[in-house]
Amino acid sequence: MTTLAINNLNVTFSTEAGPLHALKNVTFDIPENRIVGIVGESGCGKSTLINAILGLLADNGTVDDGSILFEGADELTTLSASRMRDLRGPRISTVFQDPMGALNPVISVGRQMINIQYRSDLSKEEKTQRAIDMLELVRIPDARAALGRYPHQFSGGMKQRIAIAMALMMEPALLIADEPTTALDATLEVTTIELLKDLQQEIGCSVMFISHHLGVIAELCDDVVVMYAGEVVERGTTRQIFQNPRHPYTARLLECDPARQSERTRHLPTIPGEIPDLRARPPGCIFANRCHRVQPACTAPPPDAVIVDGHIARCFVANEPTEVGGIA
Amino acid sequence: MLTYFVKRLGLAAVIVSVAMFLLFCMIYLIPGDPASVALGPRATEEMRAALREKMGLNQPVILQFWNFYVGAWTGDLGEEVLSGRPVMTVVLEQLPFTLALIAGGITWSVALGIPLGCWAAVSRGSTADRIVGILSVAVIAVPSFVIAIYALLIFAVQLRWLPAIGAGEPGNLGDQLTHLILPSLAVGLGWVGYIARMVRASMLEVLEASHIRTARAFGLPDRMITYRYALSIAILPTVTLLGVGIGQMLSSAVFAEIVFARPGVGKLVYDAILTRNFPVVTGTVLVTTVLFVLLNLVADLIIGALDPRVRSSF
Numbered sequence: 265m266t267t268l269a270i271n272n273l274n275v276t277f278s279t280e281a282g283p284l285h286a287l288k289n290v291t292f293d294i295p296e297n298r299i300v301g302i303v304g305e306s307g308c309g310k311s312t313l314i315n316a317i318l319g320l321l322a323d324n325g326t327v328d329d330g331s332i333l334f335e336g337a338d339e340l341t342t343l344s345a346s347r348m349r350d351l352r353g354p355r356i357s358t359v360f361q362d363p364m365g366a367l368n369p370v371i372s373v374g375r376q377m378i379n380i381q382y383r384s385d386l387s388k389e390e391k392t393q394r395a396i397d398m399l400e401l402v403r404i405p406d407a408r409a410a411l412g413r414y415p416h417q418f419s420g421g422m423k424q425r426i427a428i429a430m431a432l433m434m435e436p437a438l439l440i441a442d443e444p445t446t447a448l449d450a451t452l453e454v455t456t457i458e459l460l461k462d463l464q465q466e467i468g469c470s471v472m473f474i475s476h477h478l479g480v481i482a483e484l485c486d487d488v489v490v491m492y493a494g495e496v497v498e499r500g501t502t503r504q505i506f507q508n509p510r511h512p513y514t515a516r517l518l519e520c521d522p523a524r525q526s527e528r529t530r531h532l533p534t535i536p537g538e539i540p541d542l543r544a545r546p547p548g549c550i551f552a553n554r555c556h557r558v559q560p561a562c563t564a565p566p567p568d569a570v571i572v573d574g575h576i577a578r579c580f581v582a583n584e585p586t587e588v589g590g591i592a
Numbered sequence: 593m594l595t596y597f598v599k600r601l602g603l604a605a606v607i608v609s610v611a612m613f614l615l616f617c618m619i620y621l622i623p624g625d626p627a628s629v630a631l632g633p634r635a636t637e638e639m640r641a642a643l644r645e646k647m648g649l650n651q652p653v654i655l656q657f658w659n660f661y662v663g664a665w666t667g668d669l670g671e672e673v674l675s676g677r678p679v680m681t682v683v684l685e686q687l688p689f690t691l692a693l694i695a696g697g698i699t700w701s702v703a704l705g706i707p708l709g710c711w712a713a714v715s716r717g718s719t720a721d722r723i724v725g726i727l728s729v730a731v732i733a734v735p736s737f738v739i740a741i742y743a744l745l746i747f748a749v750q751l752r753w754l755p756a757i758g759a760g761e762p763g764n765l766g767d768q769l770t771h772l773i774l775p776s777l778a779v780g781l782g783w784v785g786y787i788a789r790m791v792r793a794s795m796l797e798v799l800e801a802s803h804i805r806t807a808r809a810f811g812l813p814d815r816m817i818t819y820r821y822a823l824s825i826a827i828l829p830t831v832t833l834l835g836v837g838i839g840q841m842l843s844s845a846v847f848a849e850i851v852f853a854r855p856g857v858g859k860l861v862y863d864a865i866l867t868r869n870f871p872v873v874t875g876t877v878l879v880t881t882v883l884f885v886l887l888n889l890v891a892d893l894i895i896g897a898l899d900p901r902v903r904s905s906f
């Protein structure tokens with residue numbers, strides 16, 4: 265079964281300067297028990313995607329078109345507010361991007377962890393014990409005492425791990441993690457990623473993992489979705505994306521990954537040009553103005569070309585051999 | 593915590609000292625001889641000289657200030673000109689009435705202002721929000737003595753729902769409370785507007801914070817999010833505002849006490865000014881200054897109790 269099936273999703277924000285088409289024809293699946301990585305530059309619509317799934321878009325944002333089907337049963341774009349609230353937390357839980365601000369500053373960590381279990385029939389002691397167990401799992405020292413403390417008494421990395429503990433405590437069917445390791449140093453990042461993978465297997469949930477860190481994505485994820493300016497430009501298994509990128513943007517992104525640079529390189533290669541203004545999308549390919557393989561045909565909307573089953577690139581030249589392919 | 597408290601008390605002492613200095617200067621600069629004012633036009637020159645001597649008016653200014661200053665800190669605010677009773681006793685007799693009035697004013701303003709502000713923020717842009725906005729500005733704009741007079745005319749004279757004058761029968765708590773309703777409304781109504789606006793603004797800000805999004809993402813009930821997660825933070829600037837607002841409430845209390853013929857330090861100072869009873873004026877102003885400073889300290893301690901971030905910086 266597919267945990268989350270997103271089909272042709274479009275999201276628009278109304279702004280003073282006109283409508284901003286933040287997500288355009290986004291399609292991808294999160295299969296059961298798999299970890300799907302979402303990569304893309306800042307501003308490409310990753311957080312918007314999460315908010316659309318959770319029904320938490322800002323007041324000026326609307327889903328114009330498309331569907332988000334959860335566990336084959338709940339259509340999230342039209343779900344009632346109360347049913348959506350019942351899913352948020354126990355079925356779909358989220359670790360947000362901003363670890364510093366993600367916890368309430370005037371409520372103790374323990375209280376917050378007990379509050380989110382408000383639907384459960386467990387006694388207060390059992391809820392407390394669950395909170396302690398979770399904090400211990402994410403290696404918060406002296407977990408029992410930590411429950412009585414407030415967010416400002418923890419470091420950024422600890423707060424991030426507390427946020428992860430809170431999300432996993434719900435034992436959701438889908439865990440959404442928006443750059444959950446940004447505030448962590450390299451060693452802690454590795455342990456947290458391993459922990460996340462262990463817990464995912466233990467709980468048996470699907471994960472939507474957002475990161476701009478390609479190394480982490482390659483390490484953790486089964487599938488990868490590459491986003492650019494609000495569109496899914498390429499998706500496939502991690503192996504397909506990393507070994508055989510077919511969209512010129514994916515290829516460039518891989519080339520620019522700092523981890524792939526030999527030590528002698530002084531300047532990181534970057535993709536020249538800028539993301540187009542999402543208020544005035546070009547009618548054709550969104551990446552055309554920065555693309556090194558641009559064709560005359562690219563002024564028309566590109567098709568979602570199927571490379572092999574499950575590996576799809578929104579590009580005219582996706583099925584032509586690339587000069588970059590096969591970086592190991 | 594203790595060092596913080598000691599520091600704040602020290603600061604309070606400095607503020608009170610400065611207030612004393614200013615007060616002394618003002619009294620000293622008022623034209624006319626306090627002794628002749630006190631004794632009236634028919635007094636002889638010898639009587640005036642004797643009183644001047646007794647009041648210490650022949651001493652050098654610095655010494656006069658010093659005596660005043662040391663006296664005030666030891667609770668000696670001088671004596672009432674006519675009856676000769678200690679000013680401190682007179683003021684402290686009246687103080688509970690004014691404290692009750694201000695407590696009533698705060699109760700009104702908090703009990704109405706916080707829910708209204710919250711409601712306006714949660715239903716932002718709606719008709720309810722707009723009505724609350726207009727009402728807030730209206731009650732802020734109308735001076736409290738006008739509110740006092742109209743409250744008196746409508747509820748006491750016309751409708752006869754509530755008593756018009758006095759502070760109620762001594763010892764009868766219920767009667768005293770019914771006597772408190774209208775005057776405290778007059779003192780607090782303007783603050784309903786301030787607080788509603790303040791709470792609305794800070795609620796809107798807090799509701800945008802990412803921890804509120806986290807709370808929503810865990811599907812917490814809206815009520816828990818609004819009151820427990822958002823309001824408990826949005827309330828903090830209001831507490832600070834109220835601490836400062838006590839000063840303005842004290843001056844509204846003067847009007848309310850006069851209009852409703854209630855005892856209290858406002859009425860006391862008003863009468864004292866009319867009769868040129870300067871020691872009472874000075875004493876009352878000084879006591880209310882100390883009161884103001886102390887209530888501000890209380891507001892800060894409340895903030896500390898509500899906000900763990902502030903608490904750990906104590």
Ligand SMILES: Nc1ncnc2c1ncn2[C@@H]1O[C@H](COP(=O)(O)OP(=O)(O)OP(=O)(O)O)[C@@H](O)[C@H]1O
Nearest residue numbers: 277279284286305306307308309310311312313322
């Ligand atoms: N409430 C809003 N009103 C108008 N525009 C918005 C709003 N929220 C997001 N946007 C726009 O939508 C686009 C996508 O933003 P989003 O926050 O989803 O990016 P992101 O991929 O999460 O970026 P980052 O990696 O920096 O977090 C951006 O162009 C942003 O300016």
Ligand SMILES: [Mg+2]
Nearest residue numbers: 310311312361
């Ligand atoms: Mg984001």
